[in-house]
Amino acid sequence: MYSVILTELGISVFNDSKLEKAFAFSNPVKEYLLVKNKESKLNELVNYLASTQRGFSISDESLLAILKKHSIDCHLMDSAELDNVQATKPQIIVDSGFASNLQDTLGKLREFALGFSSSKVTVVSESPDLHIIQAINSLDEIDKIANGLSSRLREWYGLHFPELDNIIDSINGYAQIVIAGKRESLTKQVFENAGFPESKVEMLSLISSKSRGGDISDVNLEIVQAIAKQVLDFHDLRKKLEDHVELEMQQIAPNLSAILGTAVGARILGRAGSLKRLASLPASTIQVLGAEKALFRSLKTGSQPPKHGLLFQHAMVHSAPRWQRGKIARAVAAKAVIAARVDVYGEGLNQTLLEKLNIRVDEIGKKYENPTEKDSRPPQSFRREGGSFRDSPRREGGRKEGGSFRDSPRREGGSFRDSPRREGGSFRDSPRREGGRK
Template sequence: MATHILFESASGLAVFNVVQVEEIGAKTKEVQESIQDLSKFSRMVSLKSFSPFKSAADALQNINDISEGVVNDTLKGLLELNLASTSKKSKVVLGVSDRFLAAAISSELSISCDNSERSLELIRGIRLHAEKLLKGLQEGDVKKAQLGLGHSYSRAKVKFNVNRSDNMIIQAIALLDQLDKDVNTFAMRVREWYGWHFPELAKLVPDNYQFAKAAKLIGAKSTLTEEKLHDLAEILDNDETRARNVIDAARASMGTDMSELDAINVLNFAQRVVELAEYRKSLTDYLAEKMNVVAPSLTALIGERIGARLISHAGSLINLSKYPASTVQILGAEKALFRALKTKGNTPKYGLLFHSGFIARAGPKHKGRISRFLANKCSIASRIDAYSTDRAPTTAFGEALKQQVEERLNFFETGVPPTKNADAMRKVLEKIAIDTDGDHDMAESTPSAAKDKEDDGAKEKKEKKKKRKSEAMEVS
């Protein structure tokens, strides 16, 4: 049973004496309701010492230490001052709400700690009547302190690193996919709308982006002359022949004429489509740059678009690194998977990985096998990107994994055995510049080192077995 209670609040740390506690009827309704009554609860505990925090930064530091189970100097001084002298005369048991903090206090200060329901009930009562029990506090002070400390604690816990911001990748790939749909829809609308005026342009300029720019340049087809030949050829990849064909088609066009107001609306819409297409290109460059910083290995292996979709579907790079390779393989094909399980049909072989060039290059018989192998390498690459905090972003691991996939594709065609993963990783570690200690640690943790140890152990077992056989033969 606790003789003292440690109470951590947003305004300071306090130690209470436990005066009297009902042990036998602790769970009865009357005793639990007495905790809510201040006049009755004040007879159970009494304030021994209260150490208020000096500032908001001091409060944040103390609460961070308490949440991590660390006994800092403030808490240590408070407990030694109030409990050390008492412990010589009688046994002291301190009631603490957090069991990790209780273990730290017991190990550092040799003070017995209690984390039972009785201690937690007393702490609940102290928290309920904190403004009345703590000296020097007025009504509303505790709530204000809790609100301010809560904001500070949340800001400190939410750590934002611009170099590892996979959330920006998730938003960028979502916007890029939406822009792909919108630009295609709007481009088709420009073709249909402007096609009433100049229908021959659709066959001469099949590209949507070039069609919108050409429509903006031409405007009314009657104004298209030889003076615009150079500008039109520049839009059409510097092809003067196609530009001259467009001018000739405009002269003999069968389209209807447009009024000035109609032309203004059509051309304004074409300008918006051009701006959206240009923004889409800049967003693609931004995504590629971001992926090379956050997930360079995954980008080098499978490309920034598919890598970003995998991260977005998993929720974060950390979540993707925790997935096994079998989950990465069918990531994005959940509906097909559950439908196959429900109907007892064939499960899907790939999800988002289907858009990879490796799957397209594989033969029909080997698509499932190369998908499984590629998912394995994606899982390794995501773990390297997520947990390699000591080195600068490098694509060496991703390129080595990509080479392994290429060798696996070659193996399906020619039968040449591919390089083992342990050998490929060892070559990468030798290639990149790593400190001697870091290289030693990484080498011990690589699968090749583990395999060497297993081989040594197997050799020792074989030698012992042979020795026992020879001894048995001599005895017989």
């Protein structure tokens, strides 16, 4: 009986236990992965098998699928034959000429295992969704750093021009004014170049001439201007990252982007770890991603569990009334799971997902237009019968009205230390029972 056996170093054709033909891999890791991914053509093997015009038993399902594409008469080995192949694989490799002896076989298999592991790491590192996760995490880090520098910039330059902080909300415009220099050098042209409307330009020109701020030295001004330049650079970098995340999400996860939006979808993707893992999560888990602390606190204390995590940033959830947010978050999470699965296992954009989500959100808005009695009640803390834990009566001997434990009346004779001892002295001096210590 003819059999075709796939090994890590090549493919062998046997007639019972006799070798008929062997096809060695020039690059074992690469060619083995091509066979396992059903991407290899195997022209020499196919031509040889086709010329024999016999039936073959195959040791691997991927190899079987490749051969069936070329109309080769073949079938998969049974479990007993597969176990025998695995048990005798080192000897098969030696018999096929892929190695000189068993010791050489073990060395080559070790090299193959190292190369195979390295290739797996390379494939995972090249996954585009991991790059999206790094980009959105970098975006959040930039926001934290830029906010800190912006606060420091306003405080420092505010010593010189304090009135500017209450008028300008945009940190980008504030930084452009700081770069222009001291308030004496601020002209209408500077304010116009910063993008302010004419009405605010007139106000800023008037206030700059009547400011009560103190003078600032050239050295301090130079440092403050350097901080302002960093803030503007962070603003430009953030814009580039936003465009990059949006473009990558549209290409890799178009359905998830349609349901959640590019920013929220990327953050949910980053919290899940990968697009494939996100597709395997249940909707209830996606709903509370980002609220793990509140979830475990509710499980520990018995309080109300969180209704949403990162999904609160979604426009549908954020803009909804308080009593509708949990239901809308669950609907969004359910459609987000389906969208992630379509992105992983399907192709293209599915417009019906967003349409069904909009219909469901409209139904929730109409059905729960007014809060129910449960939703309108204020949250209550857990109390024992007779009041809260703090108001509960204590046992006899505890704190009494009008004083603390320290103020409570002591036993006759003073404190415990001052209490009269038994006759005969202290406990250590007390007479022992007959026979000594028991």
